[in-house]
Amino acid sequence: MMELDHYTPAVATLVLGVIGLLILSRLSQRASNIDKPSLVLQLVFWGAGLAVVVALVVALPLEANVRGQILSLIGVVLTAIIALSSTTFVSNAMAGIMLQATRPFKPGDFILVNGVFGRVTRRSLVSTRIQTETRDFTNLPNLLLVTQPVTVQHREGTIIQADVSLGYDVHHSFAERELLKAAESAGLTDPYVLVAELLDHAVVYRAAGFLEDVVNPLTARSQLRQKMLDELHGAGIEIASPNIMAQRQQSGDTQTFPTEVLKKVTRSSADKPEAKIFDSAHAAANVQALREQIGEIRVEIDAQEEKIKAASDETRASETSVLESLERRLKWLESQEEA
Structure with missing residues (x-):
């Protein structure tokens, strides 16, 4: 006992x-x-x-x-x-802790890594599980997500785009008009068209627009391509993608030019697609520029305060006025930074 x-x-x-x-x-x-x-x-x-x-x-x-x-x-x-296990479990566990600290994405976000696109369903200590386009689950090691570039779809909206090849006999103004119609018909806002490439056999155009409903990106891409087909075929424009090797009998001095040209559409700087594509980067650049200006103003204020201390009675009033102007400028810049 x-x-x-x-x-x-x-x-x-x-x-x-x-x-x-x-x-x-x-x-x-x-x-x-x-x-x-x-x-x-x-x-x-x-x-x-x-x-x-x-x-x-x-x-x-x-x-x-x-x-x-x-x-x-x-x-x-x-x-x-x-x-x-330092190269497997421990490395992935440390990567999982790093992802938890930095939080580059969260469950529900769409991500693209190493050609794998899907929606994050959960994150564990050593791996992250995403659900792919085929409804299957793919477990990605956390170390892969730390060492490889990860594209995270913007939660407040993203740019949906699709490429199409058209022949050189179609003027870019006609192509842009029809592709803009397609993007608008697909429900995209702020549509734009870019000339992506000049190939040997065709011109590659990129139609794009802003998608606010980020829950259905696959449907949005499919609708954009459908509308591109509808608008281009409806306008009688031949699509040269994939490569079409057309043999047409022409005389030796024949040149391929568009038969008609639309009036050139001018765009203001506010209509440029970069304003929507790189909005976060533009905002970060503006904030950085404001911070640099604030730093410069503070240095000027310190220098002006020293000048006031050393100024005579006759010049102190004017120097104080300069200081007050700098302080008002600093206050306005700080309010802009907060906004």
């Missing part, structure tokens, strides 16, 4: 540890679709498991030297596991 009493702390530790791990496992399963709690609970689960093993060894009725040897063995095994 006395011998059994020696094992009571170890049994109690084991029972409590198992119950705690079961509770953490249950909580982790419930939070599997919630980004931050899932990662935290997984880390806590692994840490708690290690703590239970160490506590069990401490609670066993062993001699001090034997207990020390077992704890040393556990430390050696743990170190060996970490060293051997």
Whole structure:
């Protein structure tokens, strides 16, 4: 009976540890679709498991030297596991922690990495699961998401675009008119058309527009291409994509030119597509420029305060007026930065 009493702390530790791990496992399963709690609970689960093993060894009725040897063995095994798996588990786990800290995307975002496009469904400690266009799930190692470029679709709207090849006998003004119609018919706002490439057999045009409903990007791309087909075919414009090797009998001095040219459409700077495409970058550049101006004004204010201290009574009033003007300028710039 006395011998059994020696094992009571170890049994109690084991029972409590198992119950705690079961509770953490249950909580982790419930939070599997919630980004931050899932990662935290997984880390806590692994840490708690290690703590239970160490506590069990401490609670066993062993001699001090034997207990020390077992704890040393556990430390050696743990170190060996970490060293051997440093290129896989540990690296992905550290990448998962890094993604949690930086939060470049969250569940529900559309991402593109290494040619794989899908919507993020959950993030775990070592991998991120996305649902692809075929409704299947793809698990991406977190290390891949840290070391490779990841394109995240803008949550407030994105640019939808599609390319088409037209012959050199079609003037770009006609192509632009029909492609703009197609983009508008597809429900895109602020449409624009770019001449993407000049190939040997055709001209590549890129029709694009702003999509506010980012939930259905695949449908939007399909509708844009459908409308491009409708508008171009309706206007009698032949699509030369894929490559069409047409053999047409012509005289030796024949040149391929458009038969008709529309009036050139002029665009203001506000209509340029870059204003919509790079809106965040433009905003960041404007904020940086404001901060630089604020820094310069503050340096001028400090210099002006020194001038006022050294100024005579006759010039102090004018120098103070300059200082007040600089302070008003600084206040306005700071209000612009906050806005």
